Amino acid sequence: MHRIGTRDEWLTARLDLLQAEKELTRRGDELARRRQELPWVPVEKPYRFETEAGALALPDLFQGRSQLLVYHFMFGPDYDAGCPSCSMIADGFDGFAVHLANHDVMLWAVSRAPLAKLLAYRQRMGWTFPWASADGSDFNSDFHVWFSEEQQRRGTVDYNYRREPPMAPALEDGLVAELGTICGTDVATFRRERPGLSAFVREGDAVYHSYSTYARGVDGLWGAFQWLDRAPRGRNETGLWWRRRDEYGRA
Template identity: 70%
Template sequence: MTTHKIGTREEWLAARLALLEEEKALTRRSDELARQRQALPWVLVDKAYRFETDDGTASLVDLFRGRSQLLVYHFMFGPDYTAGCPSCSAIADGFDGVVAHLAHHDVMLWAISRAPLAKLRAYKRRMGWTFPWASSLGGDFNADFSVAFSESQQHEGGIEYNYRREEPLAEIPSRGIPDGDAIGAAMSGTDVATYTRERPGMSAFVLEDGIVYHNYSTYARGLDGLWGMYQWLDRAPKGRNEKGVWWRRHDEYDKD
């Protein structure tokens, strides 16, 4: 027998209308936060980053592909991983549907990881993805944008992720799910220490007069809005309803 409140249609409508006012307030607040993101100062990017792509070696400017805006998803796939992070993979499942729309609205979307291009290509084929994905192996891009860290940083407590300093070998903040790092590491074919030297994030860049500027970066729970399945679960009757890492790569679920 259900323990949830049961009501009449009239009671439901009254509660729904009250909630609607809260949802409208949240939407207006979200619009204002978007304006504040866009108003952040632009920071000159003067380092000559190089990436390996399906079309050959590319600069950061090349990744814009004629657009004035570039969005980068920092995908956790380190050089020693055997597969991409399952959480990043769940987020990336939503990229193919929006890449074309963004590209026709002056925005390029790329995933960038430190794994070598051959690994990215193989994993991309496995997942059936088509969005642009570049390797930053051997460069400073991931470290400079706070999504890759060294062993010495990890052991000496020098990791600063999501704008705060971590304790040595601290876990990735991930909704407080127990053993999240251990499960993610096992699913990525590596150990926890190696796994957590990579971190997820998203960064935004703008190109003006041939000069690239950094506009915005977000990490951890700041990526929630990009994780499509959670937007649906937040509207489902039981919500996220999580007791552990329940998700898998889309080709790892049992077939019905």
């Protein structure tokens, strides 16, 4: 039972909450400033990607802009379909990609699955944003969004800036197991791919890495969450409540 109150009681509580919201907004502005002040690290490895325009190097992904945002989309070569969480986040990409492009920022999704599989899934989902395959490249490994079976077994997975313990071969982790099944693979294979966002900047012929965030660091990109957080019951999370946009009728 939720507390019921008068309009005056609501307004008093709302004004108190407003102060906390303003503090959070100011804190968010400060964090954005600190992100932009991080040192830039030169990217010297010649990464190659398979795209609709053929094989491209990392500088080519900028498409004439000076800034590049890469969403590390969980879609491994052994997946039958993309991660539903990444898919829900990606549902918003087409809407704001044009605004980013006109503000000197290029947005790409990058995954390890072969390009043909990525483009087929993109067509299924009705998206148009550019998607590149990093299959055969060290890109996902170097930016800590893909790990080998040996790393899982030996406990040398460094994700979200911390070391993870070894993964038991028979691990069945509820929600993760369900996500793996939805993607057509097992838990261990599913967990070798991870979500994240990486930012790059180009000056002349030089490309620099400026920022990366992982795990719940991408929550801010999850547009539906921002709406649900303002709904009366919030996210109201019970297990795997979300689906790919074309699967809700099958749930």
